[in-house]
Amino acid sequence: MEDKSPLTDLTSQLPPEWKWAALFSAPEGFEREWRAWLGAAAHEEELSLLRWWSRRADRAA
Numbered sequence: 001m002e003d004k005s006p007l008t009d010l011t012s013q014l015p016p017e018w019k020w021a022a023l024f025s026a027p028e029g030f031e032r033e034w035r036a037w038l039g040a041a042a043h044e045e046e047l048s049l050l051r052w053w054s055r056r057a058d059r060a061a
Helices: 006-013 016-022 031-060
Strands: none
16 A cells, blocks of 8 residues: 555646645645655755765766
């Protein structure tokens, strides 16, 4: 069984341009889920950047 929140269901039904707007303001009634999602997305982006820098450093050595 998938771990889905009501926010996941809502965003799957909305047009892609809305998803960009959601990065800057939480959908009404979903503030807690939005903060959790945004935090997880930021963490994944940070890990991706760290992996990129580590590969770059490995190649430079």
